[in-house]
Amino acid sequence: MTALLEVKGLKVQVEDNEILHGLDLTVNQGEVHAIMGPNGSGKSTLSHVIAGKPGYDVTAGEILFKGEDVLEMAPDERAAKGVFLAFQYPVEIPGVTTMNFLRTALNAQRKARGEAELLVPDFLKKVRSVADSLNIPMDMLKRGVNVGFSGGEKKRNEILQMALFQPSLCILDEMDSGLDIDALRVAADGVNVLRSKDRAMVVITHYQRLLNYIVPDFVHVMSKGRVVKSGGKELALELEESGYAQFEDKAA
């Protein structure tokens, strides 16, 4: 069976600064992987490069998604094929209502896959049911994308999109940042509903706290641009006690 995501020997530079120094990661369908590590270890860089954010220079290695080389694909092609990045800091887009944005994005993905556009009533029905489950009032969707949203509302809006687009790979970049415990629980519940044997998740986080709510199958520790240790969910607890310092020494 082909892995859903295979990252092999990935080296990435920003300007002349190498951030990832040969990273390997394999994620199969149905698995939830947590990537932990201190600030500056390259966790977010990995998520950005998988999603296709400009400004990163891949100097070695490859990223295969469903066996295809994603580095050759534009970000929108990756999205249409099922890659979804939930942003650490979702942007605000004044003048574009969330509704319009969701419909445009969903139809763009469907079009890229050769599927017919969703009719407005079907689309509305879909959005309404997903929004209800995430406690997102429909009024909020009539406002500009994320404009005036709280941190928790922005993250819920990301999960709403995830639920709507049904991607096969969800990368959650520091989903817990800026959330209090109640907001975190709502967001985590939204994510857990989307766990399925057809979908994999990569949960990037600095803190173990999030992993109490989204329990991973595998945990990887990143330090200085490499995966320095991999294990089961117990590794996260271990880290909580001993901290990242041990790995920083190892990587150096």
Add this chain to the structure above:
Amino acid sequence: MNVALVKPTTDHALGELFAAAQSRLPGSGTVAEVRQIAFDDFVRRGLPHRRIEEWKYTDLRALLREVAPLAPAPDQAAFARAAKAVKSLGIDSTQKLVLVDGVFAPQLSDVTALEAGVHVRALREVLEDNDNKVRADLLKTSVASDAMISLNAALATDGVVIDVAEGIALAKPVHIVHVATNSSTSLVTRSLLKVGKGAHMTFVESFVAAEGAESYQTHDSVVIWIGDGAELQHVRLMEDALDAANISTGIVTIGAKAKLNTFNLTNGGNVSRYQGFITFAGEGSELTTNGVNLLGARRHGDTTLVVDHAVPHCTSREVFRSVLDDRAHSVFQGRIIVRPDAQKTDGKMMTRALLLSDEAEADNKPELEIFADDVTCGHGATAGALDESLLFYLRARGLPENEAQALLIAAFVGEAIESIVDDNLRDFAVAAAERWLATRG
């Protein structure tokens, strides 16, 4: 540029222009005298050029070279083509007053279906009415001394004179539609609108080309008085042919406790300038103005606004946006004058340019002339490309690059279009912006 060399040939051409136009120009006696004075003024100045401060960024000697001869009076075929153009505008919700090649066309207008309280006469008819002692005043302007205003007064062939009665609220917008059917000629028009005290109305101006009309020049002016307590929604939609020129002037006087909300869209013309002179003549009035220039190729669009706070306690807000592609050039000049007595004035202007190409240019010249000491005035400007982080967000959600750009541009323009109160006109402006976006491919 050697102005001395250029000018004599221009003078010569101008003399012929006026002579040739004589038979087309309505009004004798005092009207003819006013025209002659205006024309002499224009000949003395010639087309404005870069050494004239107000025209520094829009050098008409370089951009226009000369004033094209007047368009011939439209024949039946021209009216038929104009009718088609009016129809394809797709705005059904207005009371239209159609000017074809600079001539009022009642047969294409809604003259018999005007709302009660709206009185319309052709400018030509008023100028030719020798019993009307003030007819020549219709061609005079006191607010600004400007070569193009003089040219307009000298050569205006027609226009409409609109009177809206005091205290009424119009259900439908009054809509002047300028249609060009001829190529390489000038359309010179002048219209006047008087909004009675306490009246509420929407006034629309559209500029369009009939199929096949190319390289023409529109020279329009509109003079508006807003009575005390009146509210005017003014929407201007310039969608002239892409190789045409449009040099237009708006002169507005606002009474006391009145409101003016203006929106200008420049979505056509190779060379265009809209210069607005807005004067607060009564206390407690408000002005909001929004403008959008959508320019591509090597097109040049200039919006120049002079807001004169001549009296105290008035508020003005100007937000001007431009979206520039290829080697387009957008100009915004905004001057706010606060007279010595105009205390408690609150005047602000803002310019935002979206540059889609490295070779596009946006010039911005704000000027504050403040002679009172208890006022709030300010200006700001931003210019830049589309935000990369917003583009990536949209692309990460599946939007191809061109669609992501289009969505962000539409949002940028949409914030201005939101200021249009009338639903149909707002939809029309949105559609116009979408048409522009579609041409980008």
